[in-house]
Amino acid sequence: MNIGKTYLRPTLSFLAVAVLLFGFVYTGIVTGIAQLIFPYQANGSIIEDESGSSGASSYGSALMGQEFSGAAYLIGRPSGVSQLAPAGAEQRALVAERIKALHALDPENTALIPIDLITASGSGYDPYISSSSAEYQVSRIARTRGISEADVRKIIQKYTVHPFLGFFGEEGVNVLLVNLSLDGLNISE
Numbered sequence: 001m002n003i004g005k006t007y008l009r010p011t012l013s014f015l016a017v018a019v020l021l022f023g024f025v026y027t028g029i030v031t032g033i034a035q036l037i038f039p040y041q042a043n044g045s046i047i048e049d050e051s052g053s054s055g056a057s058s059y060g061s062a063l064m065g066q067e068f069s070g071a072a073y074l075i076g077r078p079s080g081v082s083q084l085a086p087a088g089a090e091q092r093a094l095v096a097e098r099i100k101a102l103h104a105l106d107p108e109n110t111a112l113i114p115i116d117l118i119t120a121s122g123s124g125y126d127p128y129i130s131s132s133s134a135e136y137q138v139s140r141i142a143r144t145r146g147i148s149e150a151d152v153r154k155i156i157q158k159y160t161v162h163p164f165l166g167f168f169g170e171e172g173v174n175v176l177l178v179n180l181s182l183d184g185l186n187i188s189e
Helices: 003-037 089-105 131-145 149-158 175-182
Strands: 046-049 057-061 172-174
Touching (some): 057 175, 131 149, 131 175, 172 175
Antiparallel strands (some): 046 057
């Protein structure tokens, strides 16, 4: 009995058909449907400034957290490469360092710092912060930019997402969209 003909040929044939179907045909169909139904999301949710005369400029993805550190900006969640034990010494040191940095950025603010400003998200790229984290930063941003706290809150509210159907998920504020809007950019999502 020839084992090569009996087992190898059908196995390789099945592999070739599976790669063709699932690697190319299925992927092409799903990508095509996504491009038709959800083109913004399928193309990376890229945020663009459409006010410029020379065309749109891209500033990033609405789905990826970006680091802001200036007093005039909404600060997002810290990014973390690895997850540390919640009670570990290394985690406590990082949290203490982040608290110190936030106090240095806004020494007048004596409010309790919301937890998502001092702990990293699971992915390390969370584009959202809680409404309480955004509110914690309102007075600093308004003071630094020379605008009213009401104007800052209005921009924050514009880029706050609410739970789907009122209870699926959590409310969150998109840091990048708020900061681009604070800079006066006419952004499109």
